[in-house]
Amino acid sequence: MADLSTELARLRIDYAGRDLDEKTVHRDPFQQFRSWLDQALASSLREPNAMALATATASGVPSCRMVLLKGFDPRGFVFFSNYNSNKGVELEHNPLAALTFYWAELERQVRISGTVERVSAAESDEYFAVRPPLARIGAAASPQSSVIPGRAWLEQQVQSLQALHPDGAIPRPAGWGGYRVQPSSFEFWQGRRDRLHDRVLYTFETGSWKIARLSP
Numbered sequence: 001m002a003d004l005s006t007e008l009a010r011l012r013i014d015y016a017g018r019d020l021d022e023k024t025v026h027r028d029p030f031q032q033f034r035s036w037l038d039q040a041l042a043s044s045l046r047e048p049n050a051m052a053l054a055t056a057t058a059s060g061v062p063s064c065r066m067v068l069l070k071g072f073d074p075r076g077f078v079f080f081s082n083y084n085s086n087k088g089v090e091l092e093h094n095p096l097a098a099l100t101f102y103w104a105e106l107e108r109q110v111r112i113s114g115t116v117e118r119v120s121a122a123e124s125d126e127y128f129a130v131r132p133p134l135a136r137i138g139a140a141a142s143p144q145s146s147v148i149p150g151r152a153w154l155e156q157q158v159q160s161l162q163a164l165h166p167d168g169a170i171p172r173p174a175g176w177g178g179y180r181v182q183p184s185s186f187e188f189w190q191g192r193r194d195r196l197h198d199r200v201l202y203t204f205e206t207g208s209w210k211i212a213r214l215s216p
């Protein structure tokens, strides 16, 4: 069997397709993100809206997991989750978070950091209502991040809720809803040849976005 570290060291692709110039990017990082997201959406990628969400406890212990981007506008990046989950508890005590998108086929990464707040109850209701019935039941049935007795227990919770709401018209649980990440920085990374990648950083300082190129 081949040595794993040799195998991993051999994995190497050269990024060649596109470039990114701090002089020609959109001055507004939201517009720059929108243009990259539109290209990702048009590229038949699997889950182009998947993003890693990093949070940390109040004492700084980090954790990271994937979530799905469900809304994006100048107010920030919206995802939905369980407010009592591990991430929910961490965000309650430490509202700082980071997001990373990776669009491998486009050789692009976007990193965002900022402050997180809950979206309005009306916004959460609106999104919950358009989820498919089984996704609504699943969200209500799952005490996300809690230890449970087994798969059968979870399926029993789903069956009980289905019996109570045969049409799937279950109200949004109070402990489930949206979060909005309000960015204070963005970094756009475009893979280039020979590891000389392009990195453009936007930081919000004294009322406007400053743009800089970072060394790869």
Ligand SMILES: Cc1cc2nc3c(=O)[nH]c(=O)nc-3n(C[C@H](O)[C@H](O)[C@H](O)COP(=O)(O)O)c2cc1C
Pocket: 047, 050, 063, 065, 066, 067, 068, 069, 079, 080, 081, 082, 085, 086, 087, 088, 144, 145
């Ligand atoms: C591609 C992908 C998308 C996911 N999207 C979400 C999501 O939008 N919301 C969510 O709560 N969990 C989502 N999950 C599950 C989370 O990664 C995680 O398991 C869950 O939120 C519990 O995390 P926590 O214990 O850190 O709170 C997703 C997982 C994957 C792999």
